[in-house]
Amino acid sequence: MFTKTAAAVALLLPVLLLAQTTEPCGTMPALANQLQNNPAAAEKMHQIEDFTQKWIDKNAGRVKEMGTIITIPVVVHVLYNAGVPETNISEAKILSQIDVLNADFRRLNENADNTPPEFLPVAADAEIEFCLAQRAPDGFPTSGITRTATVKTSFTTSTDDAKFNNTGGHDAWPSDTYLNMWVVPSINGGNVLGYAQFPGQDAATDGVVIAYNCFGTIPPYITPYIYGRTSVHEIGHWLNLRHIWGDGDCSVDDFVNDTPRSDGPNYGCPTTNSCSNESPDYNDMKENYMDYSNDGCMNLFTLGQKQRMWALFEPGGARYAITQSNGCVPVELGASDASLYNIVQPFGAGNCTVLEPVIQMQNFGTQPLYYVQISYSVDGGELYTTEWTGEVPPAGIVTIALPPVVISNGNLLHNLSVTLNNPNGVPDFNNANNSSMVTFTSDLPGAPIPFADSFESSDFPFGIWDFSSADGQFFGLNNAAGHTGTYSAYMNNFGYIAPGQVDDFILPNLDFENFAPMLEFWVAYAQQTPDEDPDVLEVLVSTDCGETYTTVFIKGGAELATTTEPVLGTAFVPNGNQWRRETVNLFGFGELRNVIIAFRQTRGAGNNLYIDDINITGFTVGTDNPLQQPEIQPQISVYPNPASQTAVVAFSGFNLTQPAVLRVTDYTGRVVMQQSTAMSAQNTQQLNLQQLLPGVYFVSVVQQNKTATQKLVVVK
CATH class of the missing domain: 2.60.120.200 (Jelly Rolls)
Structure with missing residues (x-):
């Protein structure tokens, strides 16, 4: 049973106890890698755990029925390899996974009757549902599915390469608004079925990654992962649940009071009692979604697990923002709707007392846009009006340079306000996206x-x-x-x-x-x-x-x-x-x-x-x-230090008119990297460290008789 006095010490213990073996779930190795690259993330996890335990103490009596349903918008990023056509999974397969999530998290799963009698009192309707997003980040309608062709046949937990456009994946949609699910050809060469990111980590990598052949309930799939429970398991991690055995032996717990201890994961669907020092002394809860049992064996979350999940959704919780998302709300489009997409920049002419605004306008309507009236002002002063004519198709974006405005006061900071009116000469369908304001600095x-x-x-x-x-x-x-x-x-x-x-x-x-x-x-x-x-x-x-x-x-x-x-x-x-x-x-x-x-x-x-x-x-x-x-005197600094993938070298005191050499040596003095660099007022140079092994290196900038050196520690 979990005791809160041990929580702070135990929170990261499972990461330290990880064995270097292949597991269906790659979440804990991925977490270990994240903490190595960003040690401060551990403090954030402690803060979330402290908030969770305090919320559980305060709300112990209301967990069985919260009285409302949390609906989470989901975007599924399908990363498919053209050489393996089945990796471009069908919409029907995706919908089958959403159906599984809604059944399992609401305890409407067909095998709920298989829950052993001793666990029925704690089997929980989590009161959490999922929908494929209907509204994209740009406000337009979406199917909730993106598709990206990739040359990769496998993605890795250590680099999160599925989550970035520039590494063959797809950038995350805002994680405070959507649950990002990446469906990929394979993970770690097929040795991992899926992995997730715990709450409170980097927003750019937030979400879950699932192999295509254990996603949903429609073939192709691999036995015994045929009922979509890999995604249920990984979303459990995304909602702050640990493995039911605590990623350790009988002395390690999962921070939940109503899950029996276990000395390790269960495979298949065994009946066993691996930890017999508890009272009551129940069998391992192999039916829990957070075990490694076969998909057909899993059938429940517990009330204690529900408490941990719901603590995230309360004000101040790590996933509270997603409860305010409108991602599941259908988009209603009108015929004429001009949206102020962006104020590109108010840039100066001459001494910057003359402002030349540039905006981007998007057609949010269903009909082409031919005419818009534009009004704008600086610092709440005189209102200027101009008209734009042209043609922008639905969803199209056009860049518009507005007539110059004289900045009349001597302040350093100014505000520019812009409003769009009367698209195609008629009232705008949606006034909420017509206006914007930016603050800028005059020179x-x-x-x-x-x-x-x-x-x-x-x-x-x-x-x-x-x-x-x-x-x-x-x-x-x-x-x-x-x-x-x-x-x-x-x-x-x-x-x-x-x-x-x-x-x-x-x-x-x-x-x-x-x-x-x-x-x-x-x-x-x-x-x-x-x-x-x-x-x-x-x-x-x-x-x-x-x-x-x-x-x-x-x-x-x-x-x-x-x-x-x-x-x-x-x-x-x-x-x-x-x-x-x-x-x-x-x-x-x-x-x-x-x-x-x-x-x-x-x-x-x-x-x-x-x-x-x-x-x-x-x-x-x-x-x-x-x-x-x-x-x-020439000086350089290297940041971040230690570094993993890249580092920035900043230098000063060198002659900007002469070239220099940027050199990296190991601790023996062997040159492992060298490149010529032109000095400039920017005074920075980026180093690509991906080919370097972990260790201590020395970075030098050399220019004729001037040299500056800094130590660099590379970690992986």
Whole structure:
């Protein structure tokens, strides 16, 4: 029986106990691979487990009948090999699988009467149903089925290659709206029937992968996997259920109170009691969908398993968003419906005080679109109106350049609002998709350099700076530590964990005309644990009014840290010895009159980040005074580090007019990779690590008498 006092310790134990043998289900090996590549994912799983157990404690009395049905939209991505025609499975086979899901999760399966008497009191109607999606992510009707021809005959659990267009698969539909199911020719060379991703992991790979010959109930299929229970089993994992034997022996559990312990999976349909130290001492529940029994043997989920699944759907649960999906709602189309598909970009002309908007319009109607009225405004000011004429077929998209607009105020941030009206001269069928607004940065004449800010003025963050943050957590002013003085800019990472969240603070636009500029700043940062998902600090430069940015500095994790000892359990406040000066060569942006510099943090799971004493200086172009042209030491950084498939090398202090060599050596000094690279203002180069074995390597950038080297750890 499961005890919550052991839950936190036991959560990942099954992953560590995995044997290296072939199994019908590849979910746990896939999980082990995910945790190796992203150790911070373990913390997310602990958070979900904690939420689950608290919800179960609070709702123990209402699980038998929840009183409502959760309906999950499903998209089936069929990946077929033209050389094996039967891999392009029929719609009837797909529908047979949906029927199985609805029967098994509602306990309407024909073999429900085969449940042993001792398990009948806990056999559950999960009150979960599934539908093939009727509404695609773009809002148009869909069959809920995509078909992709692939040259591959097998996909792998270690690379998730079925889930990406560029690896022969198909990109996932948004996982907060759909359950993605990939049906493939085979998995791991035919050694695995299916695998799933547990809640809380990467959205781009969220879903289940099933071999075509154990999907649905219509041939072709392989015996004994003929009743579609492989998909039932894998969707159980997707809904946070573990294998009924806990992926261990009698000492390991599946976090469910009403499933008897087992010392391993059951194959076939045996009657056995592999763990006899429980009371009551029942046989193994070989009938449970989360065992490895034959399809015809399986016939139930339990009430305890239902609790775990339903905890996901509550507000705050890991799959709550899918309960709000409209993917199962049919789409009603009208004759004339103009949709504002995208505001491509408001890009600047000259000094960016003139805005030239470009939009994309999609025909959401059933008839061709010939005419639309377009109205737009900047910062809620004067409303401009123009007319478009042409021809767009149903579902077609057209790009439209709108007449220029003068930006009249001196703010750095602006809003552009666009609305479409009167398609084909009649009222729009659906006004909900007619309008959109974007925020953009204008590039007014820049301020001269030198520029300096030590944050001792109390107007930060409301003075000359601008900010960007999707979740409202901005860089702030801190008076607990400063490199000089009392204050610094900082990001409260310790008090707010949101992996992947991007937060920017943006300098006022600057004038580098006649200068070769340099950026200097001081940073302080600590990790919480050595193997955490790293926080990353970047410095970015824009020369087109903030529409695009070039990374000129990037460090993360241990490379960013200014103290060798992680700081866990308390907020990091640096002392005077825990600051480091960073110097960034901006020579490639010299002579430009309107340049925007932004500091960007991408959150991981580390501790607080501090920035102080930002200083932008330069020497006058054309002078040869060495005092005016400081010797810049070449530097490189490699991120992520450790890395698996690819890494980015960022470099500074090199001559941008001369080529360089990017070289990778192993620990013996043997060159394992070498390529010429042109220096540019972008100052980054991507490394493909797929051919390298796990181990320690050294990455060097060499240019005449300048060399910089960084250690790189490759993991697989």
